[in-house]
Amino acid sequence: MSSRSYQEIAGFSRHQAINVRPVILNVVQFTPPNVSVSIFVFMSYFQQKLNTQFTSAFDLLAQLYDLTGLVYLYDHNTPIIAFLPQEFLIFQQSQLKQFQQIQFNQYQMRPDASLLTAFSKFKSPSETSDTIAFNGGYIGFFSYDYCADQFVDVSSRHQAGFFLGQYSTFLKYENDSWYFHSDEQQAELIFQQISDLINQPIQMPPALCLLEKCQSRWSKQQYLQAFQQVQEYIKAGDCYQINLTQEFTTHAQGSLLSRANDLWELTHAPYAGYLKLDDFELLSCSPELFIEFQADRKIKTRPIKGTMPRFDDPQQDQISKDKLSNSKKDQAENVMIVDLLRNDLSVYAETGSVQTTKLFEIESYNQVHHMVSEITASLKADINPMQMLLSALPGGSITGAPKIRAMQIIEELEGAPRGAYCGSLGYFNFDGTGSWNILIRSIQKYQDQLSMWAGGGITIASDAEAEYQECFDKISAMLDLLNTWQISEQ
Numbered sequence: 001m002s003s004r005s006y007q008e009i010a011g012f013s014r015h016q017a018i019n020v021r022p023v024i025l026n027v028v029q030f031t032p033p034n035v036s037v038s039i040f041v042f043m044s045y046f047q048q049k050l051n052t053q054f055t056s057a058f059d060l061l062a063q064l065y066d067l068t069g070l071v072y073l074y075d076h077n078t079p080i081i082a083f084l085p086q087e088f089l090i091f092q093q094s095q096l097k098q099f100q101q102i103q104f105n106q107y108q109m110r111p112d113a114s115l116l117t118a119f120s121k122f123k124s125p126s127e128t129s130d131t132i133a134f135n136g137g138y139i140g141f142f143s144y145d146y147c148a149d150q151f152v153d154v155s156s157r158h159q160a161g162f163f164l165g166q167y168s169t170f171l172k173y174e175n176d177s178w179y180f181h182s183d184e185q186q187a188e189l190i191f192q193q194i195s196d197l198i199n200q201p202i203q204m205p206p207a208l209c210l211l212e213k214c215q216s217r218w219s220k221q222q223y224l225q226a227f228q229q230v231q232e233y234i235k236a237g238d239c240y241q242i243n244l245t246q247e248f249t250t251h252a253q254g255s256l257l258s259r260a261n262d263l264w265e266l267t268h269a270p271y272a273g274y275l276k277l278d279d280f281e282l283l284s285c286s287p288e289l290f291i292e293f294q295a296d297r298k299i300k301t302r303p304i305k306g307t308m309p310r311f312d313d314p315q316q317d318q319i320s321k322d323k324l325s326n327s328k329k330d331q332a333e334n335v336m337i338v339d340l341l342r343n344d345l346s347v348y349a350e351t352g353s354v355q356t357t358k359l360f361e362i363e364s365y366n367q368v369h370h371m372v373s374e375i376t377a378s379l380k381a382d383i384n385p386m387q388m389l390l391s392a393l394p395g396g397s398i399t400g401a402p403k404i405r406a407m408q409i410i411e412e413l414e415g416a417p418r419g420a421y422c423g424s425l426g427y428f429n430f431d432g433t434g435s436w437n438i439l440i441r442s443i444q445k446y447q448d449q450l451s452m453w454a455g456g457g458i459t460i461a462s463d464a465e466a467e468y469q470e471c472f473d474k475i476s477a478m479l480d481l482l483n484t485w486q487i488s489e490q
Contacts, residue, residue, distance in 0.1 A: 085165030245455025306371025
């Protein structure tokens with residue numbers, strides 16, 4: 001896919017190459033002459049507590065496994081499960097397609113697909129809230145490959161490059177219970193159908209089994225060679241930092257969802273999630289927020305740069321945390337990305353609104369300590385939030401500085417498309433508020449191919465052995481758990 005074609009699909013290029021024909025729905029097919037007819041459409045909102053013994057998202061996802069567009073977002077402790085989008089866009093193998101729901105769990109492809117920015121229509125909020133949570137809107141993901149292609153020529157996987165669905169029906173966990181929400185005309189009927197599915201005998205998707213051990217595509221020597229090439233580029237002045245990553249891959253049968261709960265329990269990731277599209281599954285255990293779109297057009301990003309391992313011994317763990325906090329190398333790496341993101345946000349932000357509100361804070365997760373900063377801004381009044389998101393992807397924390405040259409070097413050195421890894425999974429509400437993560441600590445499965453990635457930012461001060469070890473510090477626990485599901489050798 002060319003850089004131009006990406007921009008055309010996104011909907012903000014100078015020259016539009018995709019024709020969009022409006023779909024006309026004939027609500028009244030016959031009107032007698034000389035009769036004036038006024039049609040009023042009244043929208044109602046249906047909300048009902050689920051009558052079920054299931055309390056975990058995993059159990060509900062398993063019961064709803066066969067529904068189109070099934071997606072789960074933990075969303076920093078505001079969980080939602082969505083399904084059966086009214087319509088959706090999907091980009092795969094250089095083709096953009098749009099599907100519209102015609103019956104329960106049945107879809108029809110439209111003759112023309114909308115541009116992303118035309119598909120995502122936002123309205124002014126009727127009321128403002130300090131809490132960001134999904135209330136109906138657009139949910140999906142964008143792969144690194146798809147996002148990077150707007151800037152540089154990159155290869156891509158055969159799996160979906162992006163998916164974006166319009167959801168008006170979903171489940172939300174609130175007040176210690178799951179509630180059904182919908183503003184569709186057939187909301188009560190849909191509720192009954194969903195209730196019937198949930199209350200069927202317990203369903204489990206096919207168990208995930210690895211056909212061989214999941215392991216790095218690179219040997220240690222290959223990683224060190226790539227590391228040295230990055231160093232040479234830095235010395236030559238091509239870049240200041242490159243996020244060099246390596247792929248861990250295997251073949252597998254069964255469903256990634258079947259093991260999701262084990263992985264979520266292991267990581268306790270604030271931006272966990274799951275998405276299923278036919279023969280593609282995406283499982284997020286991500287700790288990293290990319291952009292949060294808040295009320296009154298406020299936006300926030302929280303880049304992670306700097307990592308140290310956790311230890312069971314409290315004293316040793318504190319030493320590791322203090323080492324990260326005082327690391328000049330990690331601070332330099334972090335501030336490079338802060339500056340890059342400040343620049344990315346400033347393109348669509350009100351002049352003077354971009355601020356660094358937190359710098360070099362240490363956050364601790366189950367396996368690692370991370371150095372995190374925070375940048376805020378105010379989005380210009382005439383900017384479509386989707387436009388802003390697409391222009392800022394892929395995130396600076398998982399590319400490098402300067403960004404375009406970093407992505408060119410990544411394409412040259414890594415040797416395989418990243419796919420969904422280092423892309424983004426999240427949502428927009430209809431009022432333009434929303435939250436999108438960075439897809440790190442994530443597993444993707446397309447047909448029988450399963451992969452996960454790990455890496456880190458390389459600067460002139462980086463140590464090759466330490467950077468190689470950091471890859472394993474980040475995903476070793478997930479990798480070890482994954483490999484327990486390998487089919488025993490006969």
